[in-house]
Each structure stands twice: as C-alpha cells, then as structure tokens.
Amino acid sequence: MKQNLTYKILQRHTSDKITEPGQIVQCKVDMVLANDITGPLAIRSFEGMGAKKVFDKDKIALVMDHFTPQKDIDSANQVRISRKFAEEQNLTHYYEGGDSGVEHTLLPELGLANPGDLIVGADSHTCTYGGIGAFATGMGSTDIAAAMALGETWLKVPQVIRVIYDGELADFVSAKDLMLTLIGIIGVDGALYQGLEFTGPVIDRLPIEGRLTMANMAIEAGAKTGIFPIDDLLRQWRAEEGLSADLYLEADKDAVYARDVEIDATGLEPVVACPHIPSNVKKISSLPPTEIQQVVIGSCTNGRYSDLEAAAKVFKGRKVKKGVRCIVLPSTPKVWKKALKNGLIEIFMEAGCIVGPATCGPCLGGHMGILGDAERAVATTNRNFKGRMGSLDSEIYLASPVSAAASAVLGRVASPAEL
Amino acid sequence: MKTQGKTHKVGDHIDTDAIIPARFLVTSDPAKLGANCMAGLEPDWVKRVNKGDILVAGRNFGCGSSREHAPIAILGAGIPVVVGHSFARIFYRNAFNMGLPLLEIGDEVDKIADGDKLEIDLEKGSLRNLTKDLEIPFQPIPPTMREILDCGGLVGYVGKRLSGDK
Structure with missing residues (x-):
C-alpha cells in the first residue's frame, strides 16, 4: 500500500x-x-x-x-x-x-x-x-x-x-x-x-x-x-x-x-469562531458591532514568539480601550525572555495590557482572567464552549493574535484592517 | 452487564467542559466530581438523576478536553452506561478505561425520548426501549474494549498484564 x-x-x-x-x-x-x-x-x-x-x-x-x-x-x-x-x-x-x-x-x-x-x-x-x-x-x-x-x-x-x-x-x-x-x-x-x-x-x-x-x-x-x-x-x-x-x-x-x-486561501479574510462552538466561524467584517470586556493573547495555540510579535505590531502606539482587560501570557520562559529583550513587553505595558506568567490559566477558565455574567472575550485560545472561560452566561470569540489585539484597541470584535 | 434505567437525553457536541467544568478538576474523587456532573450544561442537572439512570447523547458526545474526570463524573453521578449517536475519540477510550460502556447507535438515537426506560444486556448484545417496546441495534463493542471492561477498566487490565509479566 x-x-x-x-x-x-x-x-x-x-x-x-x-x-x-x-x-x-x-x-x-x-x-x-x-x-x-x-x-x-x-x-x-x-x-x-x-x-x-x-x-x-x-x-x-x-x-x-x-x-x-x-x-x-x-x-x-x-x-x-x-x-x-x-x-x-x-x-x-x-x-x-x-x-x-x-x-x-x-x-x-x-x-x-x-x-x-x-x-x-x-x-x-x-x-x-x-x-x-x-x-x-x-x-x-x-x-x-x-x-x-x-x-x-x-x-x-x-x-x-x-x-x-x-x-x-x-x-x-x-x-x-x-x-x-x-x-x-x-x-x-x-x-x-x-x-x-x-x-x-x-x-x-x-x-x-x-x-x-x-x-x-x-x-x-x-x-x-x-x-x-x-x-x-x-x-x-x-x-x-x-x-x-x-x-x-x-x-x-x-x-x-x-x-x-x-x-483556496486567496481572498480569505480574518475570521472568528463565534460562541459557543469552534465551527461557528464567521468573517469579522460580517459581524454586527460586538462589545467585549476581555482579551486573552496566549495559550498553546497562539502564545509563541511570532504570535506576540504580530500582536505587538498592532499595539505599538495604540491603547487598549477603557473597560477592556487585555491579558498577554507568553507561553514559556524562553518566549517571555525574548519578548522582554526585544521590547515587546514594553509595547504591551505601554498599551495598557496585563502581562502575566506562562500559564494555561484563562483558556480553560482556571484562573488569571475569568469572565463574569454576560461578559464577552476575544481570545487566541482554542475552545469557545459555553462557560469555558467562566460564567455560563459569558461568550468567547476565538481569533488570531492580530485580530485579538485590534479587538482590544477598539473594544469590540475587530480585525486590524479597521484600525 | 445487565441494567435497566430511565433516560436523560442531551444534545449534540456536548463537550467535556460541559460534563465537568475545569474549576472542579482540583480533585479526582468520583463522588465530588459526580456531584457536579453536567454542571457546565446546567448547574443542577445532576439533581434529576437517580442511581442507575442512563444518559442518552447526540453526536460527538465528550468532545474537547481529554479530562478523564468526565467519565468519572458520569459514573460518580450513578450513571452506569451512555447511549449515543457518536462519541469523541478521546472520550471513547477514557470511558471504557474507567469501566463506563458506551453504546454507539447513530440515527437510532431519535427512537429514544427523554424519560424513556431502557434495558441493556451487553452479553446478549441487546438494547431495548421498554417504553416504546423497540429493539435498537448498536455498533458491536470492539474486542479490546470488551477485554478492558471485563477487567473493570484499564487499571485492572494493565495490572493483569504486569503481574503476568513477572
């Protein structure tokens, strides 16, 4: 065979x-x-x-x-x-x-x-x-x-x-x-x-x-x-x-x-997986204005150096929207140190992000960024099941690091094209 | 295994976060996990379950995280068997490893309503809906899984192999 x-x-x-x-x-x-x-x-x-x-x-x-x-x-x-x-x-x-x-x-x-x-x-x-x-x-x-x-x-x-x-x-x-x-x-x-x-x-x-x-x-x-x-x-x-x-x-x-x-990847636009299942995928440009209260950039899906670098490019010279907590979790000590050395951590801090330790934490609703009732998050993680990140009444939109960063800046589900 | 019980039906793609949310994973005690079975679907879901009741699931039951706490929570809630359209593969292995048999019945799942009474005889390979007086066919349980079940789960199965190796 x-x-x-x-x-x-x-x-x-x-x-x-x-x-x-x-x-x-x-x-x-x-x-x-x-x-x-x-x-x-x-x-x-x-x-x-x-x-x-x-x-x-x-x-x-x-x-x-x-x-x-x-x-x-x-x-x-x-x-x-x-x-x-x-x-x-x-x-x-x-x-x-x-x-x-x-x-x-x-x-x-x-x-x-x-x-x-x-x-x-x-x-x-x-x-x-x-x-x-x-x-x-x-x-x-x-x-x-x-x-x-x-x-x-x-x-x-x-x-x-x-x-x-x-x-x-x-x-x-x-x-x-x-x-x-x-x-x-x-x-x-x-x-x-x-x-x-x-x-x-x-x-x-x-x-x-x-x-x-x-x-x-x-x-x-x-x-x-x-x-x-x-x-x-x-x-x-x-x-x-x-x-x-x-x-x-x-x-x-x-x-x-x-x-x-x-x-055919030609013509693809940035997408998000909408609540409450990873297959509920939509173009960001097709969504109605969707306000958010949390952004998570990290996890085993998107917490590597190139992910942080891409997000930092979006954050440079911009601020996280008031009323949004944006949590950045570099995935390993090596990624963390490289991000520190190359000035990414400073960019995140200047933008008003919370930079935390290497942990799975919020992805599974463990700790370090839990959603309250009716709160909504954009996350670079991998699952948006009901209640995964906290309250059973909360919502998770799965996105790429650049889309997550743009969402943090605009305070709604967004792609960097909108900045 | 021979058992009779009332069914509790759930929908498609019930994930392991729904079966047992991560915040309860600080223990592996069956009673504690069982007390929160399906808490990610509905906080008090487990209160309606009596010992011996049967869970009936839609497509892809147990998708998501590999947590073995999910079949332990189901067993801990007093549910001895799950009948479903189909099962996610990690959950499938985990369930048999924990001694929880799964019966895969595809579209036949539509012939079971919430609250129906089922009778299951694994040796005879029979699944009956007593409420509707229907025999329902299911995918035969693979020999490897049967052997694991016969040992009460994978711990017993490997234990037997390790003691045989000596």
Whole structure:
C-alpha cells in the first residue's frame, strides 16, 4: 500500500505491518506527557496497576502549567503529588515554577517533541506536535499511566483526510484564520476518528510556529492527529533552534486518503469562531458591532514568539480601550525572555495590557482572567464552549493574535484592517 | 452487564467542559466530581438523576478536553452506561478505561425520548426501549474494549498484564 505520512510515522513505531485503516496496532512511544490536572490521576492509575517503575525516566514529561502559579490549596496539592512522583521515579523532565511553560509550546522548544516521533499526552492538544511532523495524540490519564508503565500503547490506524491550501494569504490573515476556516467547513466532528494531513503551497511557505498553531486545533475538528510535512523549512527551523534536523520522511506521491479538502486561501479574510462552538466561524467584517470586556493573547495555540510579535505590531502606539482587560501570557520562559529583550513587553505595558506568567490559566477558565455574567472575550485560545472561560452566561470569540489585539484597541470584535 | 434505567437525553457536541467544568478538576474523587456532573450544561442537572439512570447523547458526545474526570463524573453521578449517536475519540477510550460502556447507535438515537426506560444486556448484545417496546441495534463493542471492561477498566487490565509479566 502506498503510504501517507501518518502511516509512515506510525510504522516506525510498530512491528505490526500497517495495511489498512481500522487496524489496531501496538506502538512504542517516544514521549509520554501529563500536566498538573491529568498527572495526579495518571499517577493514581499507575499505582493502581501495580506498576513500580516508569519504562524510561527520560521519556516522560510532567509539566505543571494549567493552574500555575497554583491558584488554591487543592491545585497546589495536585503539584505536590506530581513533584513527589517525579522525585521517586527520578524523572528527567519535570517542570514547575519558573522552569515551566505551556506544555505544547515547551516540549518542541526543548526538543522533547521531534519530527517522526510518536507522542501521547494526557491533554487533548497533544496533537500540536503534528506541526513538526510527529504523530501526536491526546488520551486520558489512565491510557497515559499504561504508556508510562509499558512504553507502548494501542492505536487504531485512522483514515486520513488531506487538507490542501492553495493561493496567497492577504494581510492580517494568519495560520489561525486558516485553521478556523477549515473547522468552519468540516465541523467539530468533521474528522472524528480520523487523522488530518496538511499540504499545499500555502503550507509549504507557512512558518513552523504557524503550523503548530494549526495542528493544535486538529482536535477541534475531532481529529486524532494533524500532521504537517517534514520539509526543508522544518529542518531549517530545527537547526536554528539547535535541534537535530536530519529526518527525511514524506508521504508517497500516490498515497491513499479518505478524502481531500481543498481550500483556496486567496481572498480569505480574518475570521472568528463565534460562541459557543469552534465551527461557528464567521468573517469579522460580517459581524454586527460586538462589545467585549476581555482579551486573552496566549495559550498553546497562539502564545509563541511570532504570535506576540504580530500582536505587538498592532499595539505599538495604540491603547487598549477603557473597560477592556487585555491579558498577554507568553507561553514559556524562553518566549517571555525574548519578548522582554526585544521590547515587546514594553509595547504591551505601554498599551495598557496585563502581562502575566506562562500559564494555561484563562483558556480553560482556571484562573488569571475569568469572565463574569454576560461578559464577552476575544481570545487566541482554542475552545469557545459555553462557560469555558467562566460564567455560563459569558461568550468567547476565538481569533488570531492580530485580530485579538485590534479587538482590544477598539473594544469590540475587530480585525486590524479597521484600525 | 445487565441494567435497566430511565433516560436523560442531551444534545449534540456536548463537550467535556460541559460534563465537568475545569474549576472542579482540583480533585479526582468520583463522588465530588459526580456531584457536579453536567454542571457546565446546567448547574443542577445532576439533581434529576437517580442511581442507575442512563444518559442518552447526540453526536460527538465528550468532545474537547481529554479530562478523564468526565467519565468519572458520569459514573460518580450513578450513571452506569451512555447511549449515543457518536462519541469523541478521546472520550471513547477514557470511558471504557474507567469501566463506563458506551453504546454507539447513530440515527437510532431519535427512537429514544427523554424519560424513556431502557434495558441493556451487553452479553446478549441487546438494547431495548421498554417504553416504546423497540429493539435498537448498536455498533458491536470492539474486542479490546470488551477485554478492558471485563477487567473493570484499564487499571485492572494493565495490572493483569504486569503481574503476568513477572
């Protein structure tokens, strides 16, 4: 069988011959991830299984990022459980406090998620690493506990949808707009039980951080994975980051896909996902005036350096509208330091933003920016489910960093074209 | 597994934030999570549920976050099984791993109304709507999932494998 990239990566991790979708294969894993919410549950399951030792102390990452800095006694106790386990098991990759960042930004940065890897994480946005050509998927804590004990997991070989982006991007249209557009077309279960592979001229030119943004939201289309090409652009990025850049692996020319989705990016405008589902995607220009009280720029979707840089360009010389709290959360300490060094933090502060720590915080309604009754937010995050960021009566509009910044300045859902 | 219960029907794309909002994820205790089951849909939803009742869902139930707290909250609320049009894949794995069977029935879900009484016999592979006197077919549960269920969940399943390895 001519193989797509998804199957080629999977095949590197299993001794079973991959012949067709639907097949269940036992796979070796390169990295197993959990965070401060899912880790303690995984640890409990691990112990319940009677497991004594993790399969490899270098291949498990515990990242305290969701409620960090810990918001209350219970969430601090969750970290205590994780820290104790990391010490007992002598884990190499345990991150909390000033070492920690949003897990899906942190792992590729540290070289803990690599092209061609098979990564499982107790977090649904583990699919982010598809942006650097990894087969990466989210699971629950107990599946992760099993992987921590055995170093392997079972996976059903998914059917794969190929998404082809053709054309040229207009000003202010970014990776986030490309992905929201796809989710708007295929729906939140458009790729249920399936994988996505991204290709086409737009993808060939798309910087790696943009690819990570898009892969991050594969789960928002119900997908198991969202995989980008392992190409020269990726190898160049890896080399610049000081990471290995020697893997060559690509889909066979006539590989079989379940279907193709073709998107002409020429003429796309900045979009938002309107409440309360990520597939409710509309052009910003088509919306009636929609006042907001909060903006969040950050998260595993859009908290990387290039996201902050794009937002800072919009904020430079402008002010956040009175009555709006605009929260900027650089995703990792490295991103934070680079933003500080290059003057982005000063731009945000001059504009009247609140610049906070690397945390998932508000994205999941954890802390550091919760919505009250009837409040409305524009966020660069990934989910706008009812009540996700706070009150059940609040609303979330998902947008790109530049659209979020323009919205903060104008005090309503807006694109930078309106400034 | 053989069970009978009254149904509580919910709509399409019910996400795990609706099943158990993140603010309750500071614990993994089934009773505490169960007390807030579906709090993201309706704050007091769980108050109408009696032990043994059955949840009936629309499309893509359990989409969103991978939190295993979602099936734990459902079990903690006293619901032993979920029948639905379709399920999000992470939730699907999590539910069986926690010992919560899911029955996927596609459009047949329209043949169940809120409050109908269902009878489920997993061994016989039978799902009956007693209120409407209808037999409803469901997708067979894959062998891997059956084995996990037979061990009471993935903890028991892997435990068995680890003790066998010794």
